[in-house]
Amino acid sequence: ILNVEQSPQSLHVQEGDSTNFTCSFPSSNFYALHWYRWETAKSPEALFVMTLNGDEKKKGRISATLNTKEGYSYLYIKGSQPEDSATYLCAFRSGGYQKVTFGTGTKLQVIP
Amino acid sequence: DTGVSQDPRHKITKRGQNVTFRCDPISEHNRLYWYRQTLGQGPEFLTYFQNEAQLEKSRLLSDRFSAERPKGSFSTLEIQRTEQGDSAMYLCASSNIRGPGSYNEQFFGPGTRLTVL
Numbered sequence: 001i002l003n004v005e006q007s008p009q010s011l012h013v014q015e016g017d018s019t020n021f022t023c024s025f026p027s028s029n030f031y032a033l034h035w036y037r038w039e040t041a042k043s044p045e046a047l048f049v050m051t052l053n054g055d056e057k058k059k060g061r062i063s064a065t066l067n068t069k070e071g072y073s074y075l076y077i078k079g080s081q082p083e084d085s086a087t088y089l090c091a092f093r094s095g096g097y098q099k100v101t102f103g104t105g106t107k108l109q110v111i112p
Numbered sequence: 113d114t115g116v117s118q119d120p121r122h123k124i125t126k127r128g129q130n131v132t133f134r135c136d137p138i139s140e141h142n143r144l145y146w147y148r149q150t151l152g153q154g155p156e157f158l159t160y161f162q163n164e165a166q167l168e169k170s171r172l173l174s175d176r177f178s179a180e181r182p183k184g185s186f187s188t189l190e191i192q193r194t195e196q197g198d199s200a201m202y203l204c205a206s207s208n209i210r211g212p213g214s215y216n217e218q219f220f221g222p223g224t225r226l227t228v229l
Contacts (some may be wrong), residue, residue: 043115091154
């Protein structure tokens with residue numbers, strides 16, 4: 001059983017604040033790390049696929065970094081907006097396996 | 113809309129009844145996945161298909177659960193003799209192993225929320 005952990009479980013920030021959360025995963029046999037955003041009543045939306053140690057990806061105000069040697073990824077949101085309110089999920093895929101293992105998610109609420 | 117669709121979006125049933133959910137993947141995607149998500153947890157893998165072949169099943173998929181993808185397009189997930197513990201969000205996702213950036217990026221449907229009374 002692969003252990004993928006996310007912290008914090010939930011987060012409340014004021015509009016305009018920047019924030020970040022963590023995904024921890026096994027450091028051995030790494031293949032890919034996915035980040036998803038899941039808004040209530042909608043489909044989970046893919047944000048990033050990260051594959052190489054040291055990867056940094058950016059999409060608008062959201063960015064992510066990856067450290068495969070120590071087994072963590074950070075997701076950053078700069079200048080949070082109410083529309084960023086969602087659950088952010090990371091999913092780890094190890095080499096040779098098709099399934100991904102999800103973390104429990106970080107639920108972000110941005111207060112106007 | 114050419115995304116992944118699921119039907120129904122919500123299902124309320126009584127314990128002991130059978131239920132069936134449908135997933136229509138993105139049309140050119142050859143892989144289809146089923147996940148279950150319960151409160152406070154991330155989605156848990158149940159099973160996946162490549163075309164019509166069911167290639168992997170989780171131990172979570174008891175013998176009351178069966179999934180099919182008869183023509184390699186849509187899939188159904190059936191739960192027989194439902195129990196209250198089956199109450200969850202059932203998510204479907206699809207991917208294309210031959211697609212660009214093929215790190216198995218999965219595209220999700222909106223889910224079917226099952227409530228067993």
